[in-house]
Amino acid sequence: xxxxYVLMPIAGVExxxxxxxxxxxxxxxxxxxxxxxxxxxxxxGLNILGFPMAFAIGTDIAHMAGKxxxxxxxxxxxxxxxxxxxxxxxxxxxxxFELGAQMVMWLERMGNVEVVVRxxxxxxxxxxxxxxxxxxxxxxxxxxxxxxxxxxxxxxTGIEWHKTFxxxxxxxxxxxxEAGITCSAWLPIFVSLLTGWxxxxxxxxxxxxxxxxxxxxxxxxxxxxxxxxxxxxxxxxLYGAATYTFKGRTELVAAIIxxxxxxxxxxxxxxxxxxxKGYGIRVVFGYAVIGCAxxxxxxxxxxxxxxxxxxxxxxxxxxxxxxxxxMSAYIFIKMLKxxxxxxxxxxQTTH
Amino acid sequence: xxxxxWPGLVWASGxxxxxxxxxxxxxxxSGLMAWxxxxxxxxxxxxMLLTIVLIPLIGVAFGLIADLIMGHxxxxxxxxxxxxx
Numbered sequence: 001x002x003x004x005y006v007l008m009p010i011a012g013v014e015x016x017x018x019x020x021x022x023x024x025x026x027x028x029x030x031x032x033x034x035x036x037x038x039x040x041x042x043x044x045g046l047n048i049l050g051f052p053m054a055f056a057i058g059t060d061i062a063h064m065a066g067k068x069x070x071x072x073x074x075x076x077x078x079x080x081x082x083x084x085x086x087x088x089x090x091x092x093x094x095x096x097f098e099l100g101a102q103m104v105m106w107l108e109r110m111g112n113v114e115v116v117v118r119x120x121x122x123x124x125x126x127x128x129x130x131x132x133x134x135x136x137x138x139x140x141x142x143x144x145x146x147x148x149x150x151x152x153x154x155x156x157t158g159i160e161w162h163k164t165f166x167x168x169x170x171x172x173x174x175x176x177x178e179a180g181i182t183c184s185a186w187l188p189i190f191v192s193l194l195t196g197w198x199x200x201x202x203x204x205x206x207x208x209x210x211x212x213x214x215x216x217x218x219x220x221x222x223x224x225x226x227x228x229x230x231x232x233x234x235x236x237x238l239y240g241a242a243t244y245t246f247k248g249r250t251e252l253v254a255a256i257i258x259x260x261x262x263x264x265x266x267x268x269x270x271x272x273x274x275x276x277k278g279y280g281i282r283v284v285f286g287y288a289v290i291g292c293a294x295x296x297x298x299x300x301x302x303x304x305x306x307x308x309x310x311x312x313x314x315x316x317x318x319x320x321x322x323x324x325x326x327m328s329a330y331i332f333i334k335m336l337k338x339x340x341x342x343x344x345x346x347x348q349t350t351h
Numbered sequence: 352x353x354x355x356x357w358p359g360l361v362w363a364s365g366x367x368x369x370x371x372x373x374x375x376x377x378x379x380x381s382g383l384m385a386w387x388x389x390x391x392x393x394x395x396x397x398x399m400l401l402t403i404v405l406i407p408l409i410g411v412a413f414g415l416i417a418d419l420i421m422g423h424x425x426x427x428x429x430x431x432x433x434x435x436x
Contacts, residue, residue: 009388010375054373062402066410073414078431223431241406245399248373248391252402253384256409263410267417274431343425 011052011251019049024063024258028265029328032071033272034285035226036207037064037233040292041324042258044317055251058244062255065237067262072230074270080227082178082220085188089228090235092192093199093206097236100200118300121202125293128212132286135159135216136279158279162219179220179228191217192232207233208289215282222278265328272331275338284327291323 005014023045027038042060047053075081107113135158142156166183175182195213199206207229214225244250273281295316302312375388391398422428 007379007384009377009380009384010373010391012376062406065403066406067414069407070410070414073411074418074428077429080431238403238407242399242403245402246395248395248398250402252398252405253387255402255406259406259409260413263413264417267414267421271421271426271428274427339421339424339426342427346425 006253006257008055008251008253010248010253011055013050013052015049015051015254017257019045020254020257021261023049023324024067024261025265026261026324026328027258028067028071028262028267029269029272029331030265030288030324031064031067031207031233031262032074032230032266032269033226033281033331034207034269034288035075035211035229035233037061037068037237038207039064039204040208040295041320044295044320045324048317048321051251051254055249055254058241058247058250059252059255059258061237061240061244062250062252063258063262065234065241066255066259067266068230068234068237070263071266071270072227072234074267075223075227075230075273078223078227078270078274079178080223080273081231082176082224082228083231084174085176085179085218085220086228086231086235088174088185089188089192089232092189093196093210093232093236094239096193096196096198097200097206099193100197100202102200103197104201104203115300115303117202118296118303121204122293122296122300124198124202124209125289125296128209129286129289129293131159131212131216132282132289136283136286139279159216160219161216165217166219179218179224181219183218188218206236208292211285222281223273226273226281268335269328269331272335272338275342276334284330288323288327291319295320 004016004018006017007014023042027041027045030036030041031038037060039057039060042063043053043056046056046060051059072081076083104113104117107116137158139156139158142158143153146153146156162181162183165187166181168184168187170184170186172185173182174185191213192210195206195210198209210232211225211229214220214229215222220228241250241255245252276284298312298316298319302309302316305312375391377385377388377392380388390401418428
């Protein structure tokens with residue numbers, strides 16, 4: 001069974017390569033579907049495979065750059081990428097990220113920052129999960145009201161904070177064609193600075209924060225938020241891959257093996273968005289955020305109760321990997337069902 | 352643009368990371384893997400350039416293979432009909 005293990009030339013360890021491909025496929029499907037890099041899912045997976053953690057972040061970012069590129073190209077064909085919005089947000093994201101990362105190093109010099117960062121992450125995830133499900137609940141309530149009054153249920157909307165922000169008319173005012181919104185250019189710049197800053201402090205790529213920000217603060221439709229977020233992830237991924245590799249922290253062989261699965265998975269996840277309505281994507285995203293929050297709680301408990309740390313850490317890892325498997329399987333099945341219906345409808349049309 | 356041209360200026364990658372130098376042990380490597388490890392040891396700049404060329408190429412290559420398979424199945428890969436609600 002030696003052929004199932006490949007020697008990593010830089011890290012000097014042997015890794016079970018089918019595990020890397022499977023992890024890549026799962027994270028690729030989820031990334032293409034939600035528009036995020038998925039570092040919070042990859043790190044526990046790499047940990048389980050015995051991958052040296054010194055290379056985990058750089059390797060993850062490198063593979064993420066490749067999968068995000070192909071997923072962005074596919075989302076672009078679907079009309080899901082607002083490049084103008086993406087470019088405007090890019091500078092805010094990079095500047096915000098550097099600011100956040102510098103702040104972390106400053107806090108590190110002052111004392112123990114790890115627990116503070118985890119609590120901030122947990123607070124943020126709880127807020128995002130609440131936002132998503134409050135939005136869905138409000139929409140369902142409006143649907144019931146419209147149905148009872150004999151009006152079209154499709155007119156129902158949920159949380160619309162972006163409408164308040166769109167009223168701020170500080171020039172220059174910009175129209176974003178794919179997103180279908182007109183707002184002050186300062187709105188996406190400010191939002192990207194904020195999400196970049198949070199990502200920098202938390203040490204994450206930012207897709208988990210940026211996607212709901214695009215929906216609820218800027219007002220993008222869900223599919224456009226997914227595609228535009230992937231565009232940002234692609235740019236920041238390439239930039240991150242360059243910097244981490246320059247510092248010798250990327251195991252390129254592992255990144256390539258993961259990318260083989262991830263690029264295929266990303267296409268599956270992207271195509272699956274064709275068959276699921278925007279609110280369907282939001283609900284599944286909400287569950288993903290809850291799963292991530294629970295794993296953070298378990299890790300915090302492991303810090304607080306060192307005697308139980310192996311069980312708690314193991315449970316957190318199992319939860320994340322179970323979530324990756326469950327969600328990617330769900331999205332894959334939805335894609336297959338949707339594709340089957342599409343092909344059947346096409347055959348009926350031709351006959 | 353400076354950020355893209357001069358990654359070494361990215362301070363946020365971590366001061367602590369700078370303090371540790373990792374060297375690949377190429378004694379047990381041969382062929383392509385040995386060349387790979389030696390390139391890493393000799394020049395992180397060239398290794399970085401290799402990374403940012405290979406990663407997009409491989410991502411696009413395998414993504415296009417997936418596209419070919421899905422296109423052959425009859426899935427429309429050019430448009431999306433379903434909307435927000």
